[in-house]
Amino acid sequence: MAEFIIGTEIKSDVPTIEVTVNPDRPLPIGRQRFQLVVVDDAGNVSRADEVVIIVADQSAPTAVIRAPSLVPSGQSFTLDGSASFDVGGGRVTTWVWTYAGPAV
Known part of the structure; x- marks a missing residue:
């Protein structure tokens, strides 16, 4: 080596x-x-x-989403993807957000 x-x-x-x-x-x-x-x-x-x-760089980045666990009805809140990272040497340049509907 x-x-x-x-x-x-x-x-x-x-x-x-x-x-x-x-x-x-x-x-x-x-x-x-x-x-x-x-x-x-x-x-x-x-x-x-x-x-x-x-x-x-052939490694996919890792998405990390942070959010409050409880939000009062009718109030806005923030989703935070700033902890997302790319171990393959790149840097995250785009965050694509989707509302996936009610959790079961």
Whole structure:
């Protein structure tokens, strides 16, 4: 496992490496480039090969609704969705409210 930092080489004696992502510093959403250079036992160095990985937010946000548990008849009240969140790296931009009718 390796935590990659832009422009910093990580040398390995095996042909695979796991990209370790720190939850406090995830890879930015979007197109991210990784390069590989290999060296043979004679010290010859290859040209760099490159791959582009698309980091995407594919996690659905979580809706959290707060409301008073009791409201006097005929009085207005506030529904609050500000505690809603997106753990996938995005941010909530739209709240869609629906009155679903009487509870059973």
